[in-house]
Structure formats: structure tokens, C-alpha cells
Amino acid sequence: MNSRHILLMDGPDHKGLIFTVTRVLFEHQQNIIRNDEYVSPSGFFFMRTEFEGNIDPDIVLQALQKALPEGLRLRLKSDRKKDIVLMVTKEHYCLAELLARYAFDELGANIKAVIGNYNTLRPFVEKFNIPFYHVSHEGLSRERHEEELLKILLRYQPEFVVLAKYMRILSPEFVANFPEKIINIHHSFLPAFIGANPYKQAYERGVKIIGATAHFVNNNLDEGPIIAQDVKRVSHRQTAADMATLGRDIEKSVLSEALKLVFADRVFIYRNRTVIL
Amino acid sequence: MNSRHILLMDGPDHKGLIFTVTRVLFEHQQNIIRNDEYVSPSGFFFMRTEFEGNIDPDIVLQALQKALPEGLRLRLKSDRKKDIVLMVTKEHYCLAELLARYAFDELGANIKAVIGNYNTLRPFVEKFNIPFYHVSHEGLSRERHEEELLKILLRYQPEFVVLAKYMRILSPEFVANFPEKIINIHHSFLPAFIGANPYKQAYERGVKIIGATAHFVNNNLDEGPIIAQDVKRVSHRQTAADMATLGRDIEKSVLSEALKLVFADRVFIYRNRTVIL
Amino acid sequence: MNSRHILLMDGPDHKGLIFTVTRVLFEHQQNIIRNDEYVSPSGFFFMRTEFEGNIDPDIVLQALQKALPEGLRLRLKSDRKKDIVLMVTKEHYCLAELLARYAFDELGANIKAVIGNYNTLRPFVEKFNIPFYHVSHEGLSRERHEEELLKILLRYQPEFVVLAKYMRILSPEFVANFPEKIINIHHSFLPAFIGANPYKQAYERGVKIIGATAHFVNNNLDEGPIIAQDVKRVSHRQTAADMATLGRDIEKSVLSEALKLVFADRVFIYRNRTVIL
Amino acid sequence: MNSRHILLMDGPDHKGLIFTVTRVLFEHQQNIIRNDEYVSPSGFFFMRTEFEGNIDPDIVLQALQKALPEGLRLRLKSDRKKDIVLMVTKEHYCLAELLARYAFDELGANIKAVIGNYNTLRPFVEKFNIPFYHVSHEGLSRERHEEELLKILLRYQPEFVVLAKYMRILSPEFVANFPEKIINIHHSFLPAFIGANPYKQAYERGVKIIGATAHFVNNNLDEGPIIAQDVKRVSHRQTAADMATLGRDIEKSVLSEALKLVFADRVFIYRNRTVIL
Structure with missing residues (x-):
């Protein structure tokens, strides 16, 4: 059975990068569905390749790494939904939009949990059977509050954290846990x-x-x-x-x-x- | 013969301002073509009234001033074209747009002259039979340069000065000559x-x-x-x-x-x- | 206590309409908050006047009707929320948007009921504690189906019926029940x-x-x-x-x-x- | 000395098309500046490749034709300006925009001539030292009029004919002379x-x-x-x-x-x- 994969590649530009990638995929009977690339004026190369075929993607990835010059970053993604956690304060509108899309399976992500520093939005979130965590910042230092947030986030290991009108500033230390x-x-x-x-x-x-x-x-x-x-x-x-x-x-x-x-x-x-x- | 006028009125809001203006215009057989007004949240009143009729507009203006509370500003405009002067440096695109509109009588203004601190755009301007003044800033203090500009501008008494990519900063003293x-x-x-x-x-x-x-x-x-x-x-x-x-x-x-x-x-x-x- | 009203007026243009309305409101100590009017090129007049004051609005309306020429339509609205009914088929996105706005009191209307010709959206609607009526069109003539719809609508006497992706054509006879x-x-x-x-x-x-x-x-x-x-x-x-x-x-x-x-x-x-x- | 070329390729999709093109360019020491491709849902392939190098482009083109499957269309373009002719009636605004861009060398094309079925725009065109041809349609059959237009157009062999508010319908026979x-x-x-x-x-x-x-x-x-x-x-x-x-x-x-x-x-x-x- 064929499955679809997305190859993300970036790094300093070299002659023949597209050639090498398309050759390796061709040799492994992978079919390119869509390929987009961009080279910045400063000579940095970006490519996103959607391909399809019935082979172990790790084998393709290894073959690519072997064939390509060093210094390029390669990431291979399946097209499954991302796991995410939302953080909110009191404003509902971004949250409501994301929950409605999620309820009808249009978000491209699984909302694993919502964390609020107020409890205001709990009833709305719970209509959608998603766990809501109230982590009040009151009476806590920023450091202590972020520790509480982190504890919950680490439990869910989200691929992305979405601040859907989370109205508090996050410390650089906190942010450093979730680069990009x-x-x-x-x-x-x-x-x-x-x-x-x-x-x-x-x-x-x-x-x-x-x-x-x-x-x-x-x-x-x-x-x-x-x-x-x-x-x-x-x-x-x-x-x-x-x-x-x-x-x-x-x-x-x-x-x-x-x-x-x-x-x-x-x-x-x-x-x-x-x-x- | 009927002619068209535009009344501009602004000042602190009072009860009955629209009523008073429309009453005076009505009593003078002026026909309101279009009336727009706005009151700011801070209570400042703005009204623009286009009207038409065969009467001396000054008589209407005096009647309005008499009927309205003090502290309002009244301006009466005819709908003729404004006299303007353009100022440019080297970039042509805004100038070219304005000249083309002017050439086909679509600008709503008469371009009396163009002043450039470079001579670059002279040939293009002269295609349109408009005087071009080259007032170089080189070797002149800002004050002296602006005196030269001012001399030309005062000769034309423009109702508006349009900086069509004029790339030099004008001093507050210069600007003060042309408020709004x-x-x-x-x-x-x-x-x-x-x-x-x-x-x-x-x-x-x-x-x-x-x-x-x-x-x-x-x-x-x-x-x-x-x-x-x-x-x-x-x-x-x-x-x-x-x-x-x-x-x-x-x-x-x-x-x-x-x-x-x-x-x-x-x-x-x-x-x-x-x-x- | 002051309350806010909206006067809607339309009809053939006459000299002095704005004057008359503003005079009557002025004489009744009503304060105009916002006034907008428009006269079409064909000479039809439209005015919307928001005003505020502590008087019986019907008295103002009668005074206006007396003072204005015949042939104008006058409507006086309070600024309360409208009662509405939604009609849907299977698509959720417009419905979800309206329900979320309603849930957070931002819609400017009360959703009294939702009618679907499929039952698909019932669970989502019921999350918001709004009655959902399933009126299937299957096995019914258009006439019979519309009778069923009408029965529900007449029960709620909605000021507006919103077709939020209702995918069936309504007959002219049905539409005639709800002009504009x-x-x-x-x-x-x-x-x-x-x-x-x-x-x-x-x-x-x-x-x-x-x-x-x-x-x-x-x-x-x-x-x-x-x-x-x-x-x-x-x-x-x-x-x-x-x-x-x-x-x-x-x-x-x-x-x-x-x-x-x-x-x-x-x-x-x-x-x-x-x-x- | 390096020069820049643009390869346009379209035809039914095959496995390995990007691979083949990038390989051939790589083997001929051509450097890809930008490559964009698209495959339609129906399986038609499009690619535009900008490349640079100091080789005879015809040699590259022949090598590509040899390496690629049959049925693909290959076009090789230099990046010089296109020769064009404009056709107008009486309205000036599109013409004025194109002439201004041309006058300041921003159009990406050489305007070789302007043809009008009225003479109205001649003075404006001649400000820019471009030949203007007045080919009135009056008293001529469509066929005869188009013959006159064609005579002028064939003299200039334009790569594109731009109808800049040319307000007459062109016959299919005329259009067939200038496909796409x-x-x-x-x-x-x-x-x-x-x-x-x-x-x-x-x-x-x-x-x-x-x-x-x-x-x-x-x-x-x-x-x-x-x-x-x-x-x-x-x-x-x-x-x-x-x-x-x-x-x-x-x-x-x-x-x-x-x-x-x-x-x-x-x-x-x-x-x-x-x-x-």
C-alpha cells in the first residue's frame, strides 16, 4: 500500500541538489506528487517534496543523506495530524474558531488539551470533550507559574503550542523548551x-x-x-x-x-x- | 443659473446643528444634494454639505454664521479645480501618474508647476507643457534651499503642495507656511x-x-x-x-x-x- | 432614564426632509447620536437616525408623521436583539460561526431555533442548548415540506430567517411569507x-x-x-x-x-x- | 561571460522529469537560479527553469530534447525585452500607464507601435516618440479593416499584441494569426x-x-x-x-x-x- 510523505530539506545551496533528491526518489520508485523549492538571495536552499510509494521511508532518508553534501538538514514527515495544546486567557474568539474546525475534523491537528490562566473558557472547551487545565498565575512567581504550565505541556508532548490569545508574556527560558x-x-x-x-x-x-x-x-x-x-x-x-x-x-x-x-x-x-x- | 457649493463645518457639537443648517439652506431655496456628518466620540462635530441654487453664496454663509452657535468653523467652497504645485526628486512613478491624469483632465486640480531638487524629471514634465523648476540643494544650507523653494511656491499661491516622492525633509519653519x-x-x-x-x-x-x-x-x-x-x-x-x-x-x-x-x-x-x- | 432608538425613513425626496426630522427630534428633546442619509440618483431618499432621550417613542413617531409629507415610510426600532431562526442542511461552518458568536453574546440576535432538512447538525446545535428541528424533505412534495417548515417558523415569529447553507430552493409562495x-x-x-x-x-x-x-x-x-x-x-x-x-x-x-x-x-x-x- | 536563460517545458507528466532536466543542466555546467514546476490534477506537467552559464543554449536544448521522453514541449527564452504593439480606441488610461512604464524602462517590453481605430490618442502617443497608426474602421467591412490592421502588425512581427482598451471585436480569423x-x-x-x-x-x-x-x-x-x-x-x-x-x-x-x-x-x-x- 502506498503512503504519502513530505521531505523538508534546507541548508547552503549546492549545484545539483534537486537533481540528487529527484534521482534518489526515482531510484527508490517513489513518485513525486509536488515539489517546491526556493533559494534565498543569500544562497540558502529550501525544498519541500511530497512523494508517495510503498517503501520504508527511513531507507529513503538514509539514501538521501548519503547522496547529499553535508550541512543540509533533512526532515521526513508523514501526513498525519499534529498533536497540539492551546493556551488561552479569557478571550474566546480564536479558541472558538479552532474548536469548531477541530469538531468537524478540519484543523489538521488533534487538540490534546487547553490550558487557561483563567477558568473563564472551561465550559466552552468542555462542550467539545477536551481537557481544560486552569493554571492561575495569581500568587505565583512567573517562574513557578511556568513550571506548572510546563508540567502539563510535557505530559502531552505537543508538536505545537498555540497561544490562542494567551495574554501573558512567556519567559525566554520557557520558550526555549519549544523552539520553533x-x-x-x-x-x-x-x-x-x-x-x-x-x-x-x-x-x-x-x-x-x-x-x-x-x-x-x-x-x-x-x-x-x-x-x-x-x-x-x-x-x-x-x-x-x-x-x-x-x-x-x-x-x-x-x-x-x-x-x-x-x-x-x-x-x-x-x-x-x-x-x- | 444654478451653481454647486460645498459647505464644510466643524466644531464642538451642539443640539440642533443639522437642523439649523438645513433650515437656513431651505429658507434660501438652496437644494441639498448630499449631506454627510460625523460626531466624534469626544463630541466634535463635522459636516459636509453639497448644495445647489442660484443665490450669492456669501449671503448664505452670513445667514449660517448668524444662526449657528459660536465656535464653529464654516468654510464655503466652490467645486472648481484646485491649483497645486508638485515637488519631486528623481523618482518618476507618482509624477507620471499625476501628469497622465492631469493631461486627460481627471485630476481635479491644475498642476501649475513642478519643482525638483534634481533636474532628472524635467524632460518628462515638459512633454506636458508644465513649467519645471530645478532648485538644487547642493551647496546650499537647508534654510537657503527652502527660501528658494518658497519663492517659487509663493509666486503660484498653490492651494496644495504635493510631495510626489520629494525625498528631502522639510523644516518645521517651511511647513508652517502651508498648514494642512x-x-x-x-x-x-x-x-x-x-x-x-x-x-x-x-x-x-x-x-x-x-x-x-x-x-x-x-x-x-x-x-x-x-x-x-x-x-x-x-x-x-x-x-x-x-x-x-x-x-x-x-x-x-x-x-x-x-x-x-x-x-x-x-x-x-x-x-x-x-x-x- | 434615556433609551436609544433608531428611526428608518425612506421615500421620494423632498426639500427639507432632514430639516423636518431634526426639528421634530430637537423639539422633543431627543439627542441625535448619529444620522446618515442618502439620496439616490433617481431621487429616492433614505435616512437612518440614532437618537436618545426619555420620551415615549410613539409620540415622536406621530409627530414626525404629521410633520412630514405623505408617501414616506417611517420605521422606529429599539436597539434590542432580533429574534432569528436558522435553516441548515449538512454543512456546519456558517452555523458554527453563528453559534460561537451567539454563545459569547456577540451576534446581535437571539437564535430561537435551528431547522435542518437533515439531522446531521443536531449534536452540534444541542451543545449550545438551542432547539433543533429535523424536517426531512424525503417523501414529501415541496409544498408539504414547506408547510412543515412554516409551522415551526410561525411558532417562533422570527424577525429574520437565516439560510446558513440551507441547500434547497424555497418556493416563491414560501418566500412571500417573509418579505425582506x-x-x-x-x-x-x-x-x-x-x-x-x-x-x-x-x-x-x-x-x-x-x-x-x-x-x-x-x-x-x-x-x-x-x-x-x-x-x-x-x-x-x-x-x-x-x-x-x-x-x-x-x-x-x-x-x-x-x-x-x-x-x-x-x-x-x-x-x-x-x-x- | 555568463548569460541567463529561461527554459519552459510542458507536457504529460512522467517519472523523473525534474531529475532529467536538472541532470542535463548540471552536466552542462549551467547553474539553476530558480526552478518552479507544477503538475495538474489531470497529470500535466509544467516547469519554468531560470539558469545561467556560458554555453550555447541550443546545445543545452538539444541535449534536453534527447534526454526527455517525447511529447513534451520545450521552449528556451533569453531574458531580453519582448517586442509588442498596442491597439487602442479612445480611452487613454491603460495606454498612459504602459507608456509611462515604457518611458522609464520598466515595462519589460519595447512598444514598437500603437494602432488606433480612432485618431484621438495620437498626440499623447507621439509625446513618447512612438509611431501611431490610425486605421479607421469607418466605411470598411470587418474583413477589410482587419486586413489593414494585419498589414501593420506583420510589419512589426510583435511577440505580443496588447489590446489596451481596443473596443472592437476581433474576428476568429484575425485572432488565429496570433495564437496565445x-x-x-x-x-x-x-x-x-x-x-x-x-x-x-x-x-x-x-x-x-x-x-x-x-x-x-x-x-x-x-x-x-x-x-x-x-x-x-x-x-x-x-x-x-x-x-x-x-x-x-x-x-x-x-x-x-x-x-x-x-x-x-x-x-x-x-x-x-x-x-x-
């Missing part, structure tokens, strides 16, 4: 209006367009690689509150779009940017 | 990437959307009231140079759109924001 | 690709943009007044199935946007078009 | 509002979005492969005339975008769709 694995939705069209209350800032600046940004989380708040962005037009008629409402719609659709790309293994990270193949 | 009359196109989706080389910054940050902003110029560079903005999607495939090319298309269309609004007397300025009626 | 009250989401950027399987048609035509349309339902399928539309870019890489997935996201956000406008009493209908104030 | 070489801008978001006066149709239908479509011309008017489309939002406030003005801005930017893709050899045609790599 935490995804956040930022309530602004980055790099604009960094910090709190961006819709009030947008209103006061009189912008004619507002937006949202989904990005990986690294050590610098809001400065990780951008995965997806979108915008909507506004006018002077929108109050700061109207902009916040509209902004929420953008946030939830941008987060959805970003997760679709990530869960399909289409996103590479390079020098704090994403390459999406 | 200088319009700039900014090569970025403000408030992002302030400063030089925004497309390189956008590339390095890996944004998925780039944009441009047309705004009035006040004393703080790039911080005047925003008139229009637009954006386009980009991906990792676009180099910084590609983004610059695409950005130019956005800049020229955003500047065009902003000028259309300004020349139709649809733009009010309030607390560093625009209200567009 | 049935809202549909159409899986296409109207007027394109009328009929079944629009995403397959879009794929085969090779369009670069797909869209969706929310509209009122009148006797001609898909030809009622358009309330909202939106689009997204596609490329040759999207299959017909990909376009359908993307199209669903557009459909749900367009339907949401349209309902927001309708439930806020901002939509007038005139000559098969909408005027949105 | 005539590009038109359609004043509508196809497939909507086919026929005359689309903005009046759009106004009357009350659409909330209008658009334009650039496409290749085949025998069926407005039904050739779509290259690019774009849209803008409108409201009830726009008259049919306003929509026409806005529509022109969309038309000119969509035509520009389409030509950029075509002149860069990025557009394949397959089953009346385009594949853009």
Missing part, C-alpha cells in the same frame, strides 16, 4: 503598534487599515518569524472599540490560516523569516 | 518601518504584506494626519528590490486616491486624524 | 457562476479570485438584493476542492458581516439593491 | 456582466465589489485564459459613473500586472486556464 514550536497571534499588523492596547493606538493614529499577525515565538516578544498577516479597511467612523471587534475577526482568520500552513509542514524558518513552500 | 496644505506619500504602511529604506526593513522582517500611506505633513516627519493607505501581499519570494517595485505601484495609487479625496473637499483634520465625509 | 426577512449566503461572487458546483466552475474557468455573496431572498433564486460580498485570491495551484475550502471561509465571514449590518438596522432595500447607512 | 499572443483587459470581474456597459450592470445589480480581468484572446470573446484579476469595494454611494472611474484604475493596474507576468515568461496556457510559475 510556539505560535502566537498578535493583535496588530506587525511591526506597528507594539505593546498594549494596539486598537486604541490605531484609533488615535487615525490609520485607515488595521491588521493582525501570526508568528512563531522567540525570545523577543512579538519579534519571531511572521507566518501570516491580514488587514481590513477602517475609517474615522470606527471607534477604538469597533476596531477591536473587527480586529478580532482578523486575528482569528489569520491564526487559522497560519496553522493550516504549519500543520501541512509548509513553513521553514530562516534568519527570523519564514519561507512557505 | 502639504500632502506626502510615505513608502510604508505607517506606523511601520519609519525611516530610510523601508522595503529593505520589510524584507528583513519577513512581512507578508507591504503598504503605503498618504498623509498631511506637519512638524513631525511622517506623523501628520493619514488620508489613505493601501497594502499588497508579498511572500518570501520577493526580494527587497521586488518589494520596492511593488511598493511603488501602491504608493502611486494611494497618493492618487488621497488627492481625489482632498481635491473634492472631503477631508477634515482633527487631532492629527482625518475625518473623510 | 430571509437572508442567504451564496457560494459565489455573484453574478458569477450561478447554479450548482460553483467552485468546480471557478476552477475550470481558471479564475484568479473567488468570492461569496450574502443577499436577501426574493422570488428569483440568487437574485435578491446583495448585502455583502468578499473575495480571496487563488492560483492554478488550488484544486476545485481547495477552492471550496477557501470559499467556505469567505462564506462564513461574509454572512457574519451581512448579519451584523442587518441586525443593526442599517440595511434598506430599494429596487433590488441595498443602501447601507 | 493577444492580451486583452476586460472591464469586469469575469465571468460576470459579460457584454456592454458592465459598470451600469454592476450598479443596477447593486454589487459591493467590482473588478477587472486581463486575459488572452481566443475565438470566444472574453473567454480566453485569465492571467490576472483584481477587485475594489464599492457601496450604494457610487453611481454607475463612479464605478466606471474606479473600474478604470483597476483595469490599468490589472493589465500592468498581467503584462509583467507574460513578459517575464511566467505564463503557461493549458485547457483555457493559465499556470503561472
